[in-house]
Amino acid sequence: MEIKKKEIWFTLSKDVYISFNSPEKLLLYNTSNGKFLVVTNSKCIELINKVYEPSNLGVVDIETIELDSNILDFLDKATSSGIGLTTKKSVCPNKPINLLPILNLQNDIEKLKLNGKEHLMGHYIADYLTSLNIFITTDCKQNCEYCDSYFKQTLFCTKSTEQQYIKIETLQKIFSQSASTNVNKINILGGNIMLYPQWDMLIDLLKKQSFDFHLWINLVNITDYSFFTNIPFHKEILVNCPVDIERLKKIISFAETQNDVTFNFIIENENVYEGVVNLIDEYKHLKYKLIPFYNGSNIDFFKTNVFMEESDILSDLIEMRIIFRNQKLNANFFGQLTFLVDGQVRANMNTLPIGYFPDKSILELTYEELIQNTIWRKVRDGDTCTTCMYRFLCPPPGNLETVLDKQNLCHIKP
Ligand code: SF4
Ligand code: SF4
Structure with a gap:
């Protein structure tokens, strides 16, 4: 040899x-x-x-x-x-050189910080912001069991006893300031957004923008089917337990032929999973997502079906740029800001507000998150993940890690 x-x-x-x-x-x-x-x-x-x-x-x-x-x-x-x-050595007598890849991202935040706020407030900031979530109203007449929990784990509606809504003028300001950033997708959520008091003005305003709007509506709030299907934007239907199967089938029959509707199913256990999978199996063209939801008493469902094995991490090819990215930022949340009806702006629904809009401009809020780092640059951390060889091959931590207060949602022993 x-x-x-x-x-x-x-x-x-x-x-x-x-x-x-x-x-x-x-x-x-x-x-x-x-x-x-x-x-x-x-x-x-x-x-x-x-x-x-x-x-x-x-x-x-x-x-x-x-x-x-x-x-x-x-x-x-x-x-x-x-x-x-x-x-x-007989082929190459002189020692060759091989420059191995070393993490060195351009526009690294730490480097930008050294140059001071003025530099950071320039066009770099605008490039970092890519999507917004805007809760436009807290009003909803339903009483879902986990209304105060879903939104902490995934994009979902939530209501509050004090009914508030974002004024049209404030939305106008958000859109006009976002126009000079990299924002493309804007999610509009409630409450029940169809109870927004200036609905017609809202639709007119959205139509004038060039953003990719997604309107999030819970299945339980869809009673007027033609009103719903005529909403001229992408519709994200939220489906949580207990599911009104007849209503769901009716909406699916409207939606199946349209490509501007996505169903977001909350999955709490195997029975719900099987029920949903059997149902959607009949509709080949349906766009949907299955979202595991921790309800406080279904940890075994997560251990069996959600926690990762080695084979899950290594099943798809992981590019070098993804591994480098995982060392620097959290791709689940980077570039997103969430606006609440009372003016609070957060980088994530489980983190503290980074400021209030319109007191602070969108560029200032983006700057705040880049510096404060409430979530955008949170990478895999904690005792177990830090010493794990899969640390940066593993997907970045999401909301479940926060809600379960556990960094390593896996069966891997480092
Ligand atoms: S439909 Fe949404 S906002 Fe209304 S009670 Fe249910 S979870 Fe809460
Ligand atoms: S210990 Fe952490 S980094 Fe390692 S596989 Fe599990 S979740 Fe991923």
Whole structure:
């Protein structure tokens, strides 16, 4: 075998991400083909670390390494999976250089912070903001059991006893300030948004904008089917238990042929899951999402169906840019702001307000979140995730982690 001759240069492919989060267990993940190696042997770990020593410039002379069966086995597996690369010294007598990828995102927030608020308030800020959620009214005549919980786990309607709504003038200001940002999608939520007191003016105002509006309406609030289907924007139908099956089927029959309706099903247990899946199976063109919901007493459902296994994390190819992104920001929430009827603006419904609109402009609120970091840049953290080799391959933490007060919603022992 060539490797036994020792006269080779060894390096790692530029496509390989190495997780050093667990010092005794390295993960080498090939982002071009999804192949990976878990390395626990101390001599192999030493060899990998040598590749990263600045003086080695990404390449190790195997003649300087004491070869044993573990190293040979590692070199074999690494080269056959495209993770490691070898070059014969007879072909390349002079030591090559291999500049390995190192995290270095342009416009890094920390660098921008050093340049001060004035610099940050420029066009960079506008680029970061990509979508808005606007709760326009707290009014709703229904009494859903988990009205005060759904919205903390997913985009969902919620009401309050004190009925309030955002004035049309305030919405106008939000839209005109957002026009100079990267905002594309705007979610409009309530309460029951169809109880908004200036409904016709609202629809006229939305029609004049160039944003992609999604209007969120609970199934229980849809009684006038033709009124509902004539709303000229994308409609997101919220479906929580108990489900009025007849009403749902009727709406589906209206919606199936339209591509501007999405159903968002709250799933609390296996029975609900099976019921929903059996129902939607009949409608091949339906757009829908299944959203697991923690109701305080269904943790076993989550452990069985939602908590991740290793195979879930590694089932799809994970690109290098995704891994780098997961080290810097939270893709679940980055770029989003949520406006509440009382003027509060939050980056997430589980975090504290970052300010009030219109007291602060949208650019100022974006700046506040970038600096305060209530959620946009929260990456996988906590004792377990920090030492886990999947830390940045794993999807970023979402609302469930906050609601369950547990960072590692998985069955993996680091
Ligand atoms: S329809 Fe929505 S806002 Fe109304 S009670 Fe139910 S969850 Fe709350
Ligand atoms: S949730 Fe945390 S502990 Fe579990 S796989 Fe992801 S990073 Fe590792």
